[in-house]
Amino acid sequence: MAHEITERFQELDSLVLLGIPTRGVPLAERIGAALLKIRGRRVPVGALDVTMFRDDLRQKPVRALLPTVIPPSGIDDAHVVMVDDVLFSGRTIRAALDALVEFGRPKTVALAVLIDRGHRELPIKADFVGKNIPTHVGDEVRVCLSEIDGRDEVEVMSGK
């Protein structure tokens, strides 16, 4: 994925990686580390919490807020790549787009996800995909990362 990103953003100039908590954040850091290895350039990495912007905020009990860290350079006129673990309905990304405008006006916004499991409910697509996994709507896809879960693993549990 990092290679694909370097192909699209040749110069890596004004590139900002924003992970969506929880598991998007270590993934963004890993992509940042890979970019450093490939191109020898350090790209700012941050986190973007979307809790407050979710369209189902009212339908569920109150959720915890997670940290939002915008790199000091800001996102105005930057090329922002949002990073998340699983792309499913697309609602998280819609919320993320809303959250993003509160921090400035990026030049472009792209989306990188480790797993695309299909079943979009909104007109949203990922620019960089680690792996497409066909699933049923009722299935559960869980990404485990060593930073958080102690191991790197993707589990697909079939629903009824």
Add this chain to the structure above:
Amino acid sequence: MTLRTRHLLSVDDLNAEEAVRVLDVAEEMANLSNREVKKLPALRGRTVLNLFLEDSTRTRLSFEAAAKRLSADVMTLTSKGSSVTKGETLKDTAVTLEAMGADVVVLRHSASGAAHRLANAGWVQASVVNAGDGTHEHPTQALLDAFSIRRRLHAGSGNLKGTRVGIVGDVLHSRVARSNAKLLKLLGAEPVLIAPPTLLPVGVASWGCQVSTDLDHLLPELDAVMMLRVQVERMTQAFFPSEREYRRLYGLDARRMATLPEHAIVLHPGPMNRGMEITAEVADSTRSTVVEQVKNGVSVRMAVLYLLAGGN
């Protein structure tokens, strides 16, 4: 994530874990004040009603700012200029507010227990937040004080285990002291009440805090010292011989501040009587968190409003 309580009437409505959670959410809210757009959509379409039937500057503005930053619609009613001065009862006022569709009512009242009455009498469906009732409680003030202490002394996370906090002065009339003593204990800190015997409430032993009348003796052991305002408006009799004597025994001046440990901070809930319980020199020093407390108040109240009214 949710709190067990629908209302925040007293510190007793929270357990230790929930209190830390409120502070953690407040920490996230605090980041908002560094942003260009200081607004979150969490309470869009909800109505927060500030009912302030007793004078207040910072609490009222703080709740107003907090609700607005969460995109709620805010209405504020103060006793002056409202039908309350015509003798309307709390009940009738409350029913009127209910008809206007408030989701949260923030109440400041001069009678102890007013918030409890409003929440439990079945007059309103809204969540009630106590913003100070008589000499009883002021839970959001205690939360913001704990938040301020945690930011300065505990890097903004966890509880306050082992922190010794002196609560100095007019404990008798202070709802801030009562709420703070409870919350500090809940968070693992050790509150110490320091006051002249006439300004300690009856039954203070049951609060489970160390109680002392000797400020000078204790100062070198404190991590934080909270100076309470001498509440002249609630004093119906002579509680100390003269202002000068009070100042001499319980006022915090630069000389006394110098006997505090290096890291210790000075809090004051405001409004300050400069020259009475605290000198201008102390109030404006870098150890004083007075201005910070006001800023933190907005973050803490945002957290409380979000946790009470943000979900379903």
